[in-house]
Amino acid sequence: MGKGICEAVDALFYILFPEKNFCLNCGRLQEEKFGLCPYCYTEILKCKLYTRILNTYPIKVAFDEVYSVFKYEKVAKDIVRRLKYKEKLELSKVMALFMKETIEENKIKFDLIVPIPISKKRLKLRGYNQALLIAKELSKLTFIPFNDCIEKIKDTKSQTLFKDENRWYNVKGVFDCKENLQGKTILLVDDVFTTGATAHYASEALKKSKAKKVIVLTFAS
Ligand SMILES: [Zn+2]
Structure with a gap:
């Protein structure tokens, strides 16, 4: 059909x-x-990841820990794609429910939920930032506030167009955070974690704003 x-x-x-x-x-x-x-x-x-991601990165990363609920395949991949490209916005709630389970299983403690931003141009095209939708749902479920405080100050080409280290150059210095996050542990959320480049530069912006610790949590990896 x-x-x-x-x-x-x-x-x-x-x-x-x-x-x-x-x-x-x-x-x-x-x-x-x-x-x-x-x-x-x-x-x-069947896609569930049971351990914390321990990748090796080409540079010293600015985030402290990374967790992901599922491998980016099969149904987990379908859900990510349907939220991002098919406007099935209610899937952000499904993702948040699984992410909350991972938070509990790993006893992750944090003060604030922050989504990875998308550029103004992409926001205009898509109409929403999927990571912000997930952050809002997760905030409702955990009773911990969220703040959409990172700004993507430069538009970049889609990370999917690049391989490995080029992804690091593509997003270098594109994030900015103007909020004072002194002493706060941040849960940085996104739909997918790939090389860690986006998470790293977003975390760098959070650390420049005096965040104490950044824990990355994504739905898939
Ligand atoms: Zn079904």
């Missing part, structure tokens, strides 16, 4: 079964578990 037809069928189902819950990923009628149907829930658990 074409995308338009699928969406029309989805819309019809919502009209016919308004009180039922639908899987926020695939649209199946479901028994709710983090907003997913039993199929998507089982599948996504």
Whole structure:
């Protein structure tokens, strides 16, 4: 079926079964578990990462710890792509529910949630910053405030166009933070962690604003 037809069928189902819950990923009628149907829930658990990411980086990174809930594959990848490119905004809540579980499992302590920003140009095109949506949902779930305090001061080409070390040059010095974060431990959130370049330069901006510690948490990696 074409995308338009699928969406029309989805819309019809919502009209016919308004009180039922639908899987926020695939649209199946479901028994709710983090907003997913039993199929998507089982599948996504197969992508789960059980350890903290311990990458090696080409430079000394400005963040202190990195956690990610899932490997960026299969259902986890579908969810990321649907939130980012298909305007399925409610998926930010699904992501936040899983991220909250990771926070609890790892006993992560922090004072403020900060999303990785996107440029004004991209914000205008997409209409929303997916990381900010996730930060807002996570704030509701954890009762810890969020602050969209990093600004992307230069527009950059998509990181997906670059390989490894070129990704580090692409985002160098593009973030700025004007808030005073003296003594605060920041939970820096994003949908995906790849090389760490974006997280590093965003963390550098937070540390320049006197943040004590930066812990990166992403939905997938
Ligand atoms: Zn599903």
